[in-house]
Amino acid sequence: MTKTKLIALMGASTLGMLMTASAVQAQQSGYLSILVDNGPQSIATMEAWAEAYKAMNPDVTIDIEVRPGGGEGDNIVKTRLATGAMxxxxxxxxxxxxxxxxxxxxLLPLTDEAFQDGVQDSFKSVVSAGGEVYGAPFAPAMGGGIFYNKPIYEELGLEIPTTWDEFMANNEAIKEAGKVAVIQTYADTWTSQLFVLSDFYNVLAEEPDFAEKFTANEAKFATTPAALRGFEKLQEVxxxxxxxxxxxxxxxADGVRMIAMGEGAHYPMLTxxxxxxxxxxxxxxxxxGFFAQPGDSAENNGLTTWMPDSVYVAANTASPDLAKDFVAFIASPEGCDVRNEAVGATGPYMVAxxxxxxxVPPSVSDMLPYFQEGGQNAPALEFLSPVKGPALEQILVEVGTGSRDAASAAALYxxxxxKQAxxxxxxxx
Known part of the structure; x- marks a missing residue:
C-alpha cells in the first residue's frame, strides 16, 4: 500500500492526528521485519499500520511477510521461532x-512497557506466561452471547434480560406471539456450542478458579454446578x-438471515x-442487537469474550526498541483509528x-458497556485452558435434539x- 493510497484511506482528520503525534514523539530509525497471516483483514490492517508508522518515522524501513493460516501457519510460526528465524x-x-x-x-517480555497501562487486564491474562506479559491486541474483541431482533422486541414490549429467568420469560412471550423464540442451526454443528461456551463468564462469577482446576483435572463440568448450567440452559430451551x-x-447462513429479517427473535452466536x-x-x-448470555444473578451480568490475536516481538530481534515502539503504536488510540479506517470497526477494542x-451497527455498540469502566467481561475458557474436547459440538446437538440430557452430556464431555488432555x-x- 503506497503512502498516497494511505492518505486517501485515512482521511485528513486521522492523518492530521498522526502527524501531530509524530511531532511530539521522538522519531525512530532502523529496520523491522513483520510476519502476519494471510487473512485479507490482517494484511490490510498491518499494511496500514506500517505505512502510518513510517509516515511518522521516515527513517524506518518495514518489510511485511505473509504466512498461511490454520495448521500450516502454526507450523511456520513454531519452526521459525525454534530456529531463530522469526x-x-x-x-x-x-x-x-x-x-x-x-x-x-x-518472545520478548512487554510487561513494563508504558502502553500496557491502557490494555485491558482480561487480554493481558491470555498473553501472559511466567509472570510476564508478551503481547498487545491485534484486533477488537468478540463477544459470545445472544443476537436479538430489535423490531420483535419493540413489537412485544420486551426488555433486554439480565437474568436467565428473564430471558426464558421473553422466550415464552415470543412463542405465545407465534414467533420463533430461539434460532438454532445444527446443519453447522459448531453453532450448537454457544449456550455452553457463552456461559463461561457466569461460571467464573461463581467459580473464579474453575479454569485452573479444570486444566489440572481437579474440576469437571458434570460435577461443578456452575459449569453444568450451560448444558442445562440448552436443555431448558x-x-x-x-x-x-x-x-x-x-x-x-440461515441463522444470520433469520435473525436479521425477523424470522426469529434470538440467535446465540459470536459477534x-x-x-x-x-x-x-x-x-x-x-x-x-446483542446482549450477553444471562446468568442467574443480574448483579453479576457480564460478557464472555473471545480475545483477539496478538502482536508479539521475537526474543532475538535485532531491533528490540524499535519493535517495542511499533507495537506501542499498534496498541494506541492512533493505531486503533488507523485500523478503523483500513478495515472498519468490528467490535470493542481492548485498549483504553x-x-x-x-x-457502528447496534450489535457492536451493544457490546461496549461490557468493556467500559464498570463493565464486566472475562475470556472464554479456551483462552484460560488448553483443554477443549473436540466432540463438544456433537454432544450438544444431542442435547438440543432431545436425545441426551444435560447431566449425561456434561459427563460425556x-x-x-x-482424552484430549x-x-x-x-x-x-
Whole structure:
C-alpha cells in the first residue's frame, strides 16, 4: 500500500492526528521485519499500520511477510521461532496456542512497557506466561452471547434480560406471539456450542478458579454446578419448544438471515456474525442487537469474550526498541483509528482511549458497556485452558435434539476432555 493510497484511506482528520503525534514523539530509525497471516483483514490492517508508522518515522524501513493460516501457519510460526528465524514482530493467536509457542523462551517480555497501562487486564491474562506479559491486541474483541431482533422486541414490549429467568420469560412471550423464540442451526454443528461456551463468564462469577482446576483435572463440568448450567440452559430451551422447526437442517447462513429479517427473535452466536449480516442482509443490519448470555444473578451480568490475536516481538530481534515502539503504536488510540479506517470497526477494542465510529451497527455498540469502566467481561475458557474436547459440538446437538440430557452430556464431555488432555501430556490426567 503506497503512502498516497494511505492518505486517501485515512482521511485528513486521522492523518492530521498522526502527524501531530509524530511531532511530539521522538522519531525512530532502523529496520523491522513483520510476519502476519494471510487473512485479507490482517494484511490490510498491518499494511496500514506500517505505512502510518513510517509516515511518522521516515527513517524506518518495514518489510511485511505473509504466512498461511490454520495448521500450516502454526507450523511456520513454531519452526521459525525454534530456529531463530522469526520476524522482529509477528501476529499470532492468544490463549492456549500462545502457550504452545514457548513464550518465555521465544518472545520478548512487554510487561513494563508504558502502553500496557491502557490494555485491558482480561487480554493481558491470555498473553501472559511466567509472570510476564508478551503481547498487545491485534484486533477488537468478540463477544459470545445472544443476537436479538430489535423490531420483535419493540413489537412485544420486551426488555433486554439480565437474568436467565428473564430471558426464558421473553422466550415464552415470543412463542405465545407465534414467533420463533430461539434460532438454532445444527446443519453447522459448531453453532450448537454457544449456550455452553457463552456461559463461561457466569461460571467464573461463581467459580473464579474453575479454569485452573479444570486444566489440572481437579474440576469437571458434570460435577461443578456452575459449569453444568450451560448444558442445562440448552436443555431448558430445547424442551420448552422455542427452536425454529427446521433447526436440525438450518445452516449458520440461515441463522444470520433469520435473525436479521425477523424470522426469529434470538440467535446465540459470536459477534463475528455482524460481518455476515452486513454482507448478506445489509438493509437489516440496524435491526439486530446483542446482549450477553444471562446468568442467574443480574448483579453479576457480564460478557464472555473471545480475545483477539496478538502482536508479539521475537526474543532475538535485532531491533528490540524499535519493535517495542511499533507495537506501542499498534496498541494506541492512533493505531486503533488507523485500523478503523483500513478495515472498519468490528467490535470493542481492548485498549483504553480507542473509540469506535459513531455509525457502528447496534450489535457492536451493544457490546461496549461490557468493556467500559464498570463493565464486566472475562475470556472464554479456551483462552484460560488448553483443554477443549473436540466432540463438544456433537454432544450438544444431542442435547438440543432431545436425545441426551444435560447431566449425561456434561459427563460425556468430561470424558472427551480427558482424552484430549492426555494427548497434550498435561499433568494430573
Amino acid at each position: 520476524a522482529d514482530v509477528f501476529s499470532y493467536n492468544s490463549g492456549s496456542l500462545f502457550q504452545a509457542i514457548n513464550p518465555t523462551q521465544n 430445547a424442551e420448552a419448544g422455542y427452536f425454529n422447526a427446521d433447526f436440525g437442517a438450518a445452516t449458520y 463475528f456474525a455482524v460481518g455476515a449480516i452486513a454482507e448478506t442482509a445489509p438493509d437489516y443490519l440496524d435491526d439486530v 482511549g480507542c473509540e469506535l465510529p459513531a455509525d 468430561d470424558e472427551d476432555v480427558r 492426555q494427548q497434550l501430556g498435561l499433568e494430573g490426567w
